[in-house]
Amino acid sequence: MSDYKQEINRRRTFAIISHPDAGKTTLTEKFLLYGGAINLAGSVKGKATARHAVSDWMEIEKERGISVTSSVLQFEYGGFCINILDTPGHQDFSEDTYRTLMAADSAVMVIDASKGVEAQTRKLFKVCVMRKIPIFTFINKLDRDANDTFELLDEIEKELGIATCPVNWPIGSGKRFKGVYDRERKCILTYSDTEKGTKEGETTQIPAEDSDKLTEAIGQEAADTLREEIELLDGASAEFDLDLVRSGDLTPVFFGSALTNFGVEFFLQHFLKMTTTPLPRKADTGFIVPDEHDFSAFIFKIQANMNKAHRDRIAFMRICSGKYEASMEVKHVQGGKVMRLSQPQQIMASERKILDEAYAGDIIGVFDPGIFSIGDTLCMPKEQFSYEGIPTFAPEHFARVRQVDTMKRKQFVKGITQIAQEGAIQIFQEFNTGMEEIIVGVVGVLQFDVLKYRLENEYNVEIRLENLPYEHIRWIENKEIDLNRLVGTSDMKKIKDLKGNPLLLFVNAWSVGMTLDRNEGLKLSEFGRD
Numbered sequence: 001m002s003d004y005k006q007e008i009n010r011r012r013t014f015a016i017i018s019h020p021d022a023g024k025t026t027l028t029e030k031f032l033l034y035g036g037a038i039n040l041a042g043s044v045k046g047k048a049t050a051r052h053a054v055s056d057w058m059e060i061e062k063e064r065g066i067s068v069t070s071s072v073l074q075f076e077y078g079g080f081c082i083n084i085l086d087t088p089g090h091q092d093f094s095e096d097t098y099r100t101l102m103a104a105d106s107a108v109m110v111i112d113a114s115k116g117v118e119a120q121t122r123k124l125f126k127v128c129v130m131r132k133i134p135i136f137t138f139i140n141k142l143d144r145d146a147n148d149t150f151e152l153l154d155e156i157e158k159e160l161g162i163a164t165c166p167v168n169w170p171i172g173s174g175k176r177f178k179g180v181y182d183r184e185r186k187c188i189l190t191y192s193d194t195e196k197g198t199k200e201g202e203t204t205q206i207p208a209e210d211s212d213k214l215t216e217a218i219g220q221e222a223a224d225t226l227r228e229e230i231e232l233l234d235g236a237s238a239e240f241d242l243d244l245v246r247s248g249d250l251t252p253v254f255f256g257s258a259l260t261n262f263g264v265e266f267f268l269q270h271f272l273k274m275t276t277t278p279l280p281r282k283a284d285t286g287f288i289v290p291d292e293h294d295f296s297a298f299i300f301k302i303q304a305n306m307n308k309a310h311r312d313r314i315a316f317m318r319i320c321s322g323k324y325e326a327s328m329e330v331k332h333v334q335g336g337k338v339m340r341l342s343q344p345q346q347i348m349a350s351e352r353k354i355l356d357e358a359y360a361g362d363i364i365g366v367f368d369p370g371i372f373s374i375g376d377t378l379c380m381p382k383e384q385f386s387y388e389g390i391p392t393f394a395p396e397h398f399a400r401v402r403q404v405d406t407m408k409r410k411q412f413v414k415g416i417t418q419i420a421q422e423g424a425i426q427i428f429q430e431f432n433t434g435m436e437e438i439i440v441g442v443v444g445v446l447q448f449d450v451l452k453y454r455l456e457n458e459y460n461v462e463i464r465l466e467n468l469p470y471e472h473i474r475w476i477e478n479k480e481i482d483l484n485r486l487v488g489t490s491d492m493k494k495i496k497d498l499k500g501n502p503l504l505l506f507v508n509a510w511s512v513g514m515t516l517d518r519n520e521g522l523k524l525s526e527f528g529r530d
């Protein structure tokens with residue numbers, strides 16, 4: 001295999017999703033420890049005391065000048081080059097999670113063993129399932145009292161609609177946590193919490209069949225329970241099937257304790273074996289195979305003002321095929337321009353490194369002078385194709401935005417347009433007016449807070465948000481419809497998006513149906529189109 005093919009095939013790119021506090025950061029820190037990317041665990045992100053998602057975002061934004069929502073980490077382990085994409089934990093940012101998942105080839109979901117599937121996280125996981133990528137589950141915090149293991153698995157299957165296959169099995173939890181049973185090797189790995197924060201120490205391996213040794217290691221009661229559970233498990237759980245894992249229908253489940261560093265390396269090793277090399281991606285010309293094609297990439301995220309000192313805007317792209325080399329000329333398909341990428345960087349949690357080269361599977365950030373949009377394709381100058389777009393979620397909350405100081409009109413329009421380009425909010429106008437009346441739509445209400453905070457802090461513009469009662473948005477698909485003559489319901493509002501496309505807002509679903517009935521031939525869609 002040529003060097004460049006080898007480079008691509010040793011790449012593993014995945015996203016980590018979890019409910020806040022399940023232990024995503026701790027797990028990531030431990031991964032990095034194995035990779036030697038950092039020397040001491042505890043420095044991935046300066047966890048502020050705040051526990052609220054927005055304040056977390058803002059605090060860290062303030063402290064570090066970088067948003068935790070966009071951390072991309074790369075490290076080496078066992079010959080693999082691993083890219084981890086961090087995702088925001090709060091469901092109000094699930095659209096952001098979806099975009100990040102578009103850039104990943106698999107996802108790791110972290111679950112707190114004492115909480116199981118948490119309410120807020122359901123939406124995130126659904127988003128993950130929607131992407132149909134392999135999902136690996138790490139059930140964390142076994143060093144604390146945990147829910148019953150069978151119940152935890154049952155919950156995942158029922159709540160998330162995905163079959164589970166435990167790769168290992170916990171022996172007790174909390175004070176009685178003794179270790180895990182490795183189902184493949186049929187042996188137990190015993191737990192000791194003396195290795196906290198350092199590399200996983202030598203764990204003792206005891207074959208489960210050796211009754212005396214098993215009892216000696218974990219005690220009679222635990223040994224009996226384990227034997228019973230293994231029997232039950234072997235009879236009840238889904239067979240391991242890598243194809244089902246790859247199609248996102250079966251999730252391998254691992255147990256451990258990120259904090260005390262137990263089961264983390266076990267997870268990493270098995271995960272790396274089961275997950276995929278960079279996957280082919282669908283473009284309008286067919287599938288592009290990563291190691292058989294020249295450089296191509298698509299933009300999945302745009303983030304402005306990541307570094308206050310520079311007031312910059314970064315477009316994150318996932319390289320889908322080939323190799324990127326510094327100073328190479330590439331074509332921005334949607335802009336129709338050939339260009340050199342400006343200072344391509346690898347964005348680590350707190351530092352940035354200028355890149356000389358990168359391969360399919362890698363994520364790079366480039367300075368964006370305002371030309372890129374989410375979903376845009378980059379390829380070699382001689383080529384012409386675009387990757388499948390990233391759908392926008394239909395907003396579910398709407399508010400009218402008013403400026404407090406109307407003298408700052410220019411800053412206001414600039415700020416709100418830029419934030420909308422990042423995809424954090426969607427903006428609309430009253431159907432018959434210009435930018436003087438702006439309506440903002442968001443998927444999660446916390447995005448309103450972020451908008452307000454960012455306009456004040458980054459653009460020095462104070463706004464008031466007046467909540468609107470609408471919950472349903474529909475784009476009008478047939479362009480020939482004369483909106484002035486459309487017969488709607490009394491709770492309906494006519495608006496347009498930034499491209500001038502007409503839309504309708506409704507308070508309830510019933511009015512949507514009513515409007516369709518009253519206007520023959522009207523076609524409504526829940527998704528915006530470019």
Ligand code: GDP
Pocket residue numbers: 018019020021022023024025026027047089140141142143144256257258259260
């Ligand atoms: P995140 O919000 O998902 O990134 O969660 P963090 O990694 O920041 O963890 C949240 C809290 O749980 C922190 O106080 C961690 O120290 C703690 N924590 C993480 N993993 C474990 C674990 O395995 N056991 C215990 N007891 N606590 C943990």
